Amino acid sequence: MLNIPWPSFALELPNQGSVARDHLANERTFLAWLRTSTALITVGVAITQLFQIRSLVTDEPEEKLVVKLNNPGNHEDPKFNDFVVGRAMGLAFIVLSIAVLGIGTLRYFKTQRLMTRGVFSASRGTILFCSLTAVALFICLLAIIMRKALGDD
């Protein structure tokens, strides 16, 4: 073994009662947060991809679109705005998934520390934040898609 003082995030605890089970359950909860994060980032990539299909969102030829993308400002074309908003939505989902992974990790280490003192802190604020953000993003997405589907242009 290398004699390098690696930082250790693991704890050595007296193996009594349900200590091992509790920490394994904590690890499973972290993995569940990681799965949620994976699902959200997949949605983010999917949205980015869908709004990249130019014919779905705008009739502009590619050269004009590139000029517009490089000169963000007030454009009257609602389809072009959808193109930009769709990309922003995709990025928002990706940022949310990074936040979910960060929250899951912090929650794991906080719980690991608390459980050595025999207490447990249930997640409330973080879950509320994540679900409200996701719902808000989905409502925005629905609004964009409905506006396009209803064809107001």
Place this chain on the structure above:
Amino acid sequence: MVVVSEQPRRCSDETLTDNQRLDIRAQQRTLDGSIWRTAVGCLTAGLVIFKVFSNDLYKLGLVFLVYSLVISMAGIVRKYRSPTKFYELDYYRTGGNYVAFISASGLIAWSTILYMVASV
């Protein structure tokens, strides 16, 4: 007449106590169940991006595939470094290092995807 055993045979090792059985099940749920489920989910996301999305996004799929490989490798190392009869040890070592590793590599992978999507 059907004889119903009072203590049904649930585990090949009859000397285990109920507490030890619970410990073994918890470990299998985590090391054989949850970690693999996570890796397979990540792999599926990568495959969907590879096959369903347009070709110029294949690098995003690659990031997912590499990350699912990292998760499964960490899972294999975690499984074979944790003693089978860990319930007989005096001290239990938590999986904090593996969580820190998977989380750090996940943050790197997701940041890469964020950068790639933002610069498309």
